[in-house]
Amino acid sequence: MIELKDVSKTFTLHNQGSAVIEVINNVSFSVASGECVALTGASGAGKSTLMRMIYGNYLTQAGEIRIGDVDIVRAEPRDIIKLRRDVLGYVSQFLRVVPRVPTLDVVAEPLRALGVPADDAQDRASALLTRLNIPERLWSLSPTTFSGGEQQRVNIARGFAHSYPAMLLDEPTASLDAANREVVLSLIEDAKARGAAIIGIFHDEAARTRVCDREIDVGRFTPGMAA
Template structure:
């Protein structure tokens, strides 16, 4: 489902005389349906950079990033937007939403974008919000006012509301209490069971051991780190 071949990335520091910093070289990764692969490596090794390239936020210097039949590295912006709508979900650590939109609609938005009837989408959103222990009294409020932990759970609900064939998870259990951590791990296991291909960053070693089938140390693709 996700196939990465000979992927490289560098950053140009225009405020430092145009210095070019290579951050990844020759990355290779394959993730099949129903499989979860963890990215590991020290801070700065390129875990988040790789995730952002897969999602289409960063351009690669070389290589291919196949998600289904779309090469993200060569795709047009409209193709990437369509891929994100239907195929590739991303649960980041930070909630970015339009202010004043009720939480239930923030979570339902991926389904509404696909044309799912409003009440059906909201019902699915409500079920996930309840499962993730977001108090019902908050559902009609904007999540911009929520605590960090509540915002993280809203992000998770939004990421799992649609059955994406591929998922990117950035520290999905960070800062969660034991009850909500267990819920998130169950959601990941359910996504795997329905065939989702998942790539995640998990600093929570116990969570990684439970849900991940393989571990890839991205440091091996960091120039000069070998």
């Protein structure tokens, strides 16, 4: 479902004499449907950079990144937008939302974008918010004023609203209490069971061991960082 072939990335620092930093050198791996692969490696190894390249936020200088039949490296912006709507989900660490939109609509929005009727989308959003222990009295409010942990759970509910065939998870259990951490791990297990291909960054080692089938040590592909 997700396949990287000979992928490399450099950053050019235009404000520092155009210094070129090699971050990822020649990484290849694939993730099958129903599989969860963890990106590991020391701080600065390039885990988040690689995840942003797979999502198409960062340019990739060399190689192929295939999600289904789309090569993100060469895809047109409109094809990337379509891929993100239908196929590729991304749960970042932080919620970014349009102010004043109620929480229930924030969570239902990815389904509405796919043409799911409002009632069905809201039913799914309600079920997820309930499962993630967001009190119903908050659903009609914008999440912008919510606590950090509440915002993270709204973000996770939104990220899991649509059953994406491929998902990228950046520290989905960071700063959650034990009960909510458990809910998130079970959501990941459910997604795997329905056949999602997942790539995740988990500093929580127990969580990683539980839900991930394999680990890719990104440090092996970081010039100057190899052990």
